[in-house]
Amino acid sequence: MIEINQLSKKYKGAESFSVHNLDLRIREKEVFGILGPNGAGKTTLISMLSSLLKPTKGSFSINGLNYREHTQQLKQIIGIVPQEYALYPTLTAYENLRYFGSMYGLKGAHLKSKIHDHLEVLGLGPFADKKIKTFSGGMKRRINLIAGILHAPKVLFLDEPTVGVDVQSKNAIIDYLKELNKKGTTILYTSHHLNEAEHFCTRIAIIDLGSIICKGKPSALIDEHVDARNLEDVFLAKTGKALRDYA
Incomplete structure (x- = not known):
């Protein structure tokens, strides 16, 4: 459903790429999680796939539609739920x-x-x-x-859809998204709620400094790490415990 090839984004005046040579394939009807520390490139990636940001280089297609040649058709088949409230x-x-x-x-x-x-x-x-x-x-x-x-939409992009909400609202949102997925919607999702991602996503990719450092089913990634009890342990093993403050 989503095919990403060597996708990169470097903002004007930036010293390094926010997303760098990223390759990824997301299957139809998947719930795919993009996880990473602050500044890892998650929102930049979502913004490019949503046609809100122009890539510096590389390409991607959604449902066979290349973003350069079919921008308007592509926008008709995607839905976007941004991290900030897009409401009046x-x-x-x-x-x-x-x-x-x-x-x-x-x-x-x-x-x-x-x-x-x-x-x-x-x-x-x-x-x-x-x-x-x-x-x-x-x-x-x-x-x-x-x-x-x-x-x-055929594809739904979610950027931190449950951030800052009460437990009941979070539960209602996740249950509703699961129903949408059962009906055929492919979901690409970013979150800092690793326990939520572990149980919600069919596959995940952990990205850091704009590149994928591991990907797979949450259960498989946990099994691959001897000391890991959950996805949070895998995340810390891959990205470290250093603070990721940035401005």
């Missing part, structure tokens, strides 16, 4: 979703029905006409998710 705080939940749905060509009764269904499944039906600025963090995360999947 003074609009209601329904108004936000109607706006984002219309950007994908959805309209009328069909759009209204889809919005209603998604709100109900994620426990937000009673808040459809409340302004986003009154919502809790978990509620905003759930609306953020709905905005990215109203058009039923």
Whole structure:
């Protein structure tokens, strides 16, 4: 579903590449996790695959569509749920979703029905006409998710979709994503919640300094490391325990 070849990104004025010569194949209907320390290149990679950032070099295709030749068609089959809230705080939940749905060509009764269904499944039906600025963090995360999947994308990019939310909201989001995946959506996901990734992802890749340092099924990677009890142990073994603060 996703084929990445020697993909690289170096920002203007930067001393080094944020993503460097990255090769990766992601199968259809996978839940693939991209894990790494702060500054490892996770968000940069997602931004390039979402056509929000232009690669410095290399190429990628999604569902057979090359990003250089089929940019508009590619945008129609992907969904993006960014780490930051992509919502208008003074609009209601329904108004936000109607706006984002219309950007994908959805309209009328069909759009209204889809919005209603998604709100109900994620426990937000009673808040459809409340302004986003009154919502809790978990509620905003759930609306953020709905905005990215109203058009039923083939591929969904998730950048820290459960960061800063309560346990109940996190559980609701992960359960909903599992249902989307069962229906055929391929998911590419970044997170710092390693326990969550261990149980949610079919395969993962750990990246550091813009390059993949290991990849595979979480259970297999744990088994490969003698002292590892979980994915967090593997992560620390591969990336070290030094702090990764950056500005």
